[in-house]
Amino acid sequence: MQVTVKLFASFRAGRTPIQTCEYPSGSTVMDIVVQKGIPVQEIGIMLVNCRHVQLDQELVDGDVLAIFPLLGGG
Amino acid sequence: MGGVDAYLIAAQSDGLVSTSCQGEACRRFGVTFAEAEAAILTLGLFPSRYQRNRETISNEGQLALLQSCVAVIGCGGLGGYIVEELARLGVGRIVAADPDVFEEHNLNRQLLSRIDNLGEPKVAAAAHRVAEINPAVQLVPHRKALGVENGRELLSGVTVAVDALDNVQSRLELAELCRELAIPLVHGAIAGWYGQVATQLPGDDISIYLASAAGGSKGVESRLGNPSFTPAVVASLQVAEVCKVILGQGEPLSGRMLIGNLLEMEFEEIRL
Structure with a gap:
């Protein structure tokens, strides 16, 4: 299945900001996070097709996954 | 009269x-x-x-601004600019809460920090600054963190609350309190070149968008730090939201979050 992954803010450093790739059927958000080498503890908002999801969300063909780092400073 | x-x-x-x-x-x-x-x-x-x-x-x-009360929770990078702008705007009463004193590492970005006030409580500096800028504005200083116990008292009579905190747990508590008390909340958060703003009006719930995917309380700011300009940008966006909510004008960021990337100068709006 094909999934488009959009990375934002600091997650773009050393990675392609928007990339559509082939992933094994049944892949979760966590699988893609691991594959991209994104530190899980730095993740804030995750959206699939503009809807908020959790790390265990299974993806389907054509999904667009957006991952934002957690911004916690003030 | x-x-x-x-x-x-x-x-x-x-x-x-x-x-x-x-x-x-x-x-x-x-x-x-x-x-x-x-x-x-x-x-x-x-x-x-x-x-x-x-x-x-x-x-x-x-006159509506003069008769309003805005709670600024946190008087660090965001809070310093927010207090300054609210005072110049003419918001009549500012309730400021922060348990900390100024330290040397605040000088790179916190508007109210100075070489000669290191060690001074941040809320005391805020009160002093407001008195210098606008005598029509009263700043009520609380040298304590907002918590579940004192939150209701701190937010009593508040028109709008502003999230200028520096950790996820406190933000979630403030957002929950504001929902319970039906007080509009303007959220802001920063890390490095990046910042975000959202407004939780009564009936909204932004909490899932403030939380860490892995359950932690600190974001990427613990690695990236915060430079001088990011808090100024985000604080100004927050004050614009406060002003609109008080005046009942324009379109607040209710049901959406604005996420700014000052490195690539891109602003993303996500629907909540």
């Missing part, structure tokens, strides 16, 4: 009353600066200090 009104009408010029005449009205008639300001605005006049607000803020709007 009859004597005050007559004095102010005689003192005005082109519909404006100077700061010195406003102060003289206080001395002559035993009213506070804020009371004199309310009298000026009720007469359809403007304190001179607000003349460059021109058509952006009407006479009625300026």
Whole structure:
């Protein structure tokens, strides 16, 4: 299945900001996070097709996954 | 107030009353600066200090700001700029909460920190700064963190609350309190070149968008730090939201979050 992954803010450093790739059927958000080498503890908002999801969300063909780092400073 | 009104009408010029005449009205008639300001605005006049607000803020709007109370929770990078802008805007009462004192590592970005006030409570510096800028504004300092126990008391009578905190747990508690008390909340958070703003109006719930995917309490700011300009940008966006909520104008960031990337100068809006 094909999934488009959009990375934002600091997650773009050393990675392609928007990339559509082939992933094994049944892949979760966590699988893609691991594959991209994104530190899980730095993740804030995750959206699939503009809807908020959790790390265990299974993806389907054509999904667009957006991952934002957690911004916690003030 | 009859004597005050007559004095102010005689003192005005082109519909404006100077700061010195406003102060003289206080001395002559035993009213506070804020009371004199309310009298000026009720007469359809403007304190001179607000003349460059021109058509952006009407006479009625300026009076609404004066009669409002805004809670600024956190007086660090975001909070310093927020207090400054609210005071210049003419928000009559600012409740400021922060348990910390200024330290050297605050000097790179925190507006109210200075070499000669290191060690001073941040809320004390905020009160001092507001008194220097606008005597019509009262800053109520609370040198403590907002918590579940004191939150209701701190937010009592507040028109809008502003999230200028620096950790996820406190943000979630503040957002929950504001939902319970039906107080509009303007959220802001920063890390490095990046910042975000959202407004939780009564009936909204932004909490899932503030939380860490892995359950932690600190974000990427613990690795990236915070430079001088990011808090200024995000704080200004937050104050614009506060102003709109008080005035009932424009479109607040309700049901959406604005996420700014100052490195690539891109602003992303996500629907909540």
